[in-house]
Amino acid sequence: MSTIQSVERAFQILQAVAQFPNEAQLGDVAEATSLPKSTVSRMLTTLGEIGAIQQAHPGAGYKIGRIISDLITQPSWLVNLAEPWLKKLVEQTGETATLSVMDGDRLLYVAQHSDPNNNIQLRDWTGIHFPNLHTSSPSKLFLAYDPILQKNYLARPLQTFTENTISDPTELAIHLKKVKTQGYAWVREEFERGLAGVSAPIFDQNEKIVAAVSLYGPIFRIPPAGNDAEFTALVVTAASEITSHLRG
Amino acid sequence: MSTIQSVERAFQILQAVAQFPNEAQLGDVAEATSLPKSTVSRMLTTLGEIGAIQQAHPGAGYKIGRIISDLITQPSWLVNLAEPWLKKLVEQTGETATLSVMDGDRLLYVAQHSDPNNNIQLRDWTGIHFPNLHTSSPSKLFLAYDPILQKNYLARPLQTFTENTISDPTELAIHLKKVKTQGYAWVREEFERGLAGVSAPIFDQNEKIVAAVSLYGPIFRIPPAGNDAEFTALVVTAASEITSHLRG
């Protein structure tokens, strides 16, 4: 099948604009793409109206517009549903809020929000599949509430990452029983030094865990064990409200 | 001026694809955009060849392609030139390497690289204009080497951010003299708790400072004062090599 020349040209122009260090002039783009200035002008006008290209003010140079970055943020209904609660947790604590689900036998992070003004940030886990279920708080919840998953997981060797990692299967089973009883899970430097957080489960109408809400941060900002009740309650409440919303 | 329908349609299709939680089917996109399937098919083929849309395999659903995210990374000649050294610093230390320049009377971060495997990350400063020159290590260098900038800056009140901020103009002038003598600048929690790093200057052929290379991280991972010579030397060496390259 043939392709569409105008669309190919539009992306040539976008890539040319993206290559300029600051802002591109129309003549620069025409030169870079070997297209007539009238063609480039019409393309830039179209891309400008779409929002794929922007100018600080009329007459200013051109640069890549916000629409391009918006295309990479791919929401889903659960991500959309949970977003207000994740943002509220960030507002309340300044720490990083995430949403995760199980995808096969690995945890999948599907959304992450954080305070953009914090210099110390967690890396963005969105889209990442995490196999080491015993070392992260959301996946501990899935292990706690899903006996089949837990049985299969404990049958495998548990890798040790830090001195805090719970690698003994018996010890982990006891720990997961406690997680289920209390209805939330903590990790403190069990996967990596400096990283701590708490998670709470989101259930569907069949009382089945479908997702987990988490609040993470660098350990020096996270309340220590024994003094974390308020912080924990925020996450448990958020997850509980999302569950209620999910049930209708 | 008129706009280009095909380009508008292409972005309609991209936005439709972006809205699907997992992968979009051709029929889904046709429905979402109210376009005939043959039109959508031709568009998806074109966007696929460009790389703006991708399929895991033929017959699989469609999702946003890598080209879109590439458009947001905007290099410049200095950014391109410095990139190998910034990446090397990240490899050597695991910390965050940045490149910054002065833009008017504010510091501008133009590039940042970090180890993607670190959970504790610095937020991305790229594109940010930073006015508080006395609290960041690259801008201390500009203050140290540019007497006019220093004179004008010291004439203004210096804001205090932490107990480590040097807010007294006399004390700052003495500190900047030392920075110029030693040829690098450190900050340790002078702007925000937990944040520390070192910077070294890049000079042009006229011995004028044009940019600064920095290596930042959370303070618990950064070598303490008195034990930072090796860490400092890595940055000074990188900046010196870039200067040599710049000079030809």
Place this chain on the structure above:
DNA sequence: TGACATCGTTCCGTATCGTGGAATATCTTC
């Protein structure tokens, strides 16, 4: 196995759209 439904691809006549050179408008510099 055959019928049927659904999805995606390809074809092709048509006319709409995108083209690009030229003219014009705007802005900056001297």
Place this chain on the structure above:
DNA sequence: GAAGATATTCCACGATACGGAACGATGTCA
């Protein structure tokens, strides 16, 4: 005010994109 540079607009034209129809591939069901 003139000259130069940059960007915008116009418009005749034909090349391109269009979309319905036909077709091929795949999956489901009796």
